[in-house]
Amino acid sequence: MHALQQLWAGRRDLVLIALVMGVLMLLFVPVPSPVLDFLLITNISMALLVLLVTFFIETPLKFSTFPTLLLLSTLFRLALNVSATRLILEGADAGRVIGAIGEFVVGGNYIVGVVVFLILVVVQYVVVTSGAQRVAEVAARFTLDSMPGKQMSIDADMNMGLIDEKEARSRRALVEREANFYGAMDGATKFVKGDAIAGIIIIGVNIVGGLAIGIAQMGLPWADAVQRFTLLTIGDGIVTQIPSLVIAVATGIIITRAAADAQLGTEIPRQMLANPRALLIVGVVLLVAMLLPGFPKLPVIAVLVVLCGLAFLSIRGAEQRGPATRSDAPETERTAGDELRQLLRIEPLELRYGSALAPMLAGPDSDFQDRIATLRKQVLVELGFVAPKLSLSLGADLKGTDYEVYVNGVRTGGGELMHDQVLAINPGGARQPLDGKPTKEPAYGLPAQWIERGMKVQARAAGYTLVEPDTVLVTHLTELLRRQAPELLTRNGVEQMIQRDRERLGPLADEIVPAVMTYSEIQKVLQLLLREQVSIRNLEAILEVLADAGRAIKAPEELAERVRERLGASICQGYRDGDGRLQVLTIAPELERTLLAATRSGDGRSAPFGEAAHFDAFMKNLTDHVEAMMGRSLVPVLLCPSPLRRTLRSVLHRSMPFVAVIGVNEVPADFAVHSFASVQVS
Known part of the structure; x- marks a missing residue:
């Protein structure tokens, strides 16, 4: 068998x-x-x-x-x-x-x-056949007509975060199968x-x-x-x-x-017997029919017995459903409570948009969700960090063309998108003015203009860079994700990262948690790395450093510095120029000695430059060199002694967050380093 x-x-x-x-x-x-x-x-x-x-x-x-x-x-x-x-x-x-x-x-x-x-x-x-054929024709037509609406509803649910991408694909496949089935039944009849x-x-x-x-x-x-x-x-x-x-x-x-x-055998009796009065009325009609001359009484009596039995069962069923209906009240209260909790829930990453942007972001022909999926993969590859799903919601209080980005309920960015126009950005060489609406590019703050699509040829000829509105938004979201990565990395996220790579990590995962560090302590170290755009993709190397140093060192800042030294090659790799050299700004020796002395004496955090005039001079000189590096399409990198790295980073992270500060111990010995300029206090 x-x-x-x-x-x-x-x-x-x-x-x-x-x-x-x-x-x-x-x-x-x-x-x-x-x-x-x-x-x-x-x-x-x-x-x-x-x-x-x-x-x-x-x-x-x-x-x-x-x-x-x-x-x-x-x-x-x-x-x-x-x-x-x-x-x-x-x-x-x-x-x-x-x-x-x-x-x-x-x-x-x-x-x-x-x-x-x-x-x-x-x-x-x-x-039978004619009726089935007509029903099949109507069902096929209405099913096909309702397909766009169903797909839009699925996209809206996914955009609002009610369902995930897998569930959306499953529902779309179900809609397609339904349309294929009724279309086939139309022909099969x-x-x-x-x-x-x-x-x-x-x-x-x-x-x-x-x-x-x-x-x-x-x-x-x-x-x-x-x-x-x-x-x-x-x-x-x-x-x-x-x-x-x-x-x-x-x-x-x-x-x-x-x-x-x-099942049909369950639904028909339930619906037919839902109202016992209908059965009783039929019984009354049969009793009247018995009074007709010559009408057979025995079949009528037999049917009356069956009807009375069904009516009795229907009444008993209604009595049994009564308590059940009353017991549904707590369930209704629980449902209302779930809705309230849903309203109180704070999305990790949320995009609120005005009504005019709905077709571009959540319409049936929109590819915005696909672009967001690509963006999340890009962030994962760059930073080793799984960004949360972007929740989309219509902002009732927003102007039609405005949008806002929220991270953990806090507004972190926003802007205006003219969905029927293009953004013309002046890269610096365009001199001819355009007849458009002045604005700023939201990701980098560059001066720009919204212009009509009919002016695209003129704008290109004048040297402007043209960007579609959805690309403007995706670029802005990319930069926000990079900057907000530390806030988006949760303790649960760290645990999931380790559990996901547990097979590859082997005994290391069991060795470090909880014997050496907790998930919360690992989270703080990873957040410090992400704050300086250091990729945490090489989780194995990071955990090895934490396992070795975590017993003796408990300060997250010190542990992050140890990890940076281990990841030095990957950190410096992204800063090399086209010739493979690491172009850096260095600190004048006399200023370097002053800063080191202040750091060793404990004054490094409060007043590393001593007088305010020295700090202003340092910042002015550094700004000039940074602008010179950026003018030559180089990433501004400040190379300093490793003990000074944290101090200088804390000084620059507000005014110049785009300047990378790396320690000498982070640069591999086989890297070609070239000093672009020396920063000093004159």
């Missing part, structure tokens, strides 16, 4: 192909009557199975193969008709099933058989309708052909030929028409199913 299951599991496609080819062969290859009996019984069984499956499924999409199955069953019935016709016309013998149906259903009377067959065809063609028409034509052809063979070739009298061939033909028609009617009913059931996630 197990071997058969394995064979079936690995050859399902081949078995299906073999079955389809077998059905096609029935159209051309004669089959003996015992085989035909087996196939006819199989046809009836399969039709009943399909009907029962439509009752037990919860939603139509649970039976998404139904349109294909409808086509195959129609082809199978037509092939059986052809095979039965061949046997009837060749030897007036179509097997025991058709003969039994002809004798049992129509009592051996072909006139009755014709009437019964025509009634079945009328029921199937006029009532044509098979059922055509099957009914083909049944009538086949019966007529069989009767005419049978009479011709019986009278002309077999020499039978007219009455005997009609009795023999018509009875077999009607039996064949009824045997194949009954499964066809069953399939038509199954088609009507599955196409008229509502979207409730419950």
Whole structure:
């Protein structure tokens, strides 16, 4: 048995192909009557199975193969008709099933058989099939028309953070499957309708052909030929028409199913018995009918007993649902509490936008979410930090073209986006003024203008750099993510990072937490690194340093300096010029000695430069050199003795956060270092 299951599991496609080819062969290859009996019984069984499956499924999409199955069953019935016709016309013998149906259903009377067959065809063609076809057409049209709205709703839920990207993809796939299913059902109902028409034509052809063979070739009298061939033909028609009617009913059931996630056998009794008054009214009508002269009383009494029993069950059910309904109040309170907690929740990273920006950021044709996904990957590669998901929300109090960025509920940036214009930035060489709205580029504060799209050629010719509004926003978000990375790195995030790399870290992860440091202490060290744009991607090297030094050193600042020395190569790598040299600003020796002395005496943090005039002179000289480096497209880097690094960084982080301060111990020995200029206090 197990071997058969394995064979079936690995050859399902081949078995299906073999079955389809077998059905096609029935159209051309004669089959003996015992085989035909087996196939006819199989046809009836399969039709009943399909009907029962439509009752037990919860939603139509649970039976998404139904349109294909409808086509195959129609082809199978037509092939059986052809095979039965061949046997009837060749030897007036179509097997025991058709003969039994002809004798049992129509009592051996072909006139009755014709009437019964025509009634079945009328029921199937006029009532069931036509109704199912119309419902399928309407369902397909409304499903296709509602697709854009459903997809916009999914995008809106994802933008607001109610669902994640995986859930959004799953819902989009479900919408697409639903549209494909109802579109296929619209066409599949044509098979059922055509099957009914083909049944009538086949019966007529069989009767005419049978009479011709019986009278002309077999020499039978007219009455005997009609009795023999018509009875077999009607039996064949009824045997194949009954499964066809069953399939038509199954088609009507599955196409008229509502979207409730419950079985049809559960939903119909629940809804029919929901109101006992309807049952009682029906009982009253039957009691009145009993008063009519000659009306049979025994069937009415039997139905009244059933109705009274159902009404009793309905009333009992309503009484049992009463406490349950009352008990739903706490559930409602819990739901309201969940909504309040959702309102009180602070998103780690949130973008609020004005109504005019909605199509660009959350519209059906917007690729903004894809660009945000790319941005998160970029930040992950650069800083080794998994940025939180960006939550989008419509700011009711914002101007239509404004946006604001919030980190942990605190506004950290914002600006204005003219969604129907482009931003023209003057890189420094453009002299011709443009007729636009003056503004500043939000990421770097560069002077810019919003201009009409028709002025793009003129602006490019004048030397301006043109940026699309969505690119402006993405660039701004990129810079904000880099600057706000320390605030976005949570304790849970640190734990997830370590757990995610636990297999690669091996014993190191178990060694450091909690024996040497806690997640909170590791978080503080990583935040200090991110504050200076140092990538924490090499988590293994960072944890090795913390494991070695964490027992003796507890100050996060000191530990961060030890980590920087370990990561010196990767830190300096990003500051090298096109020739591979590390261009740096150095500190004049006399100033360096003064600062070191102040640091060793404990005055390094409060007043490392002594007098305020010395600090002003230092900052002016440093500013001049930094501007010179940036003018040559070099990253401004200040190289200093390692004991001074933290002090100088604390001095510069507010006024010149873009200046990188590195210690001598961080520079690898094989790096080519070139002193661009020396900073001094004149």
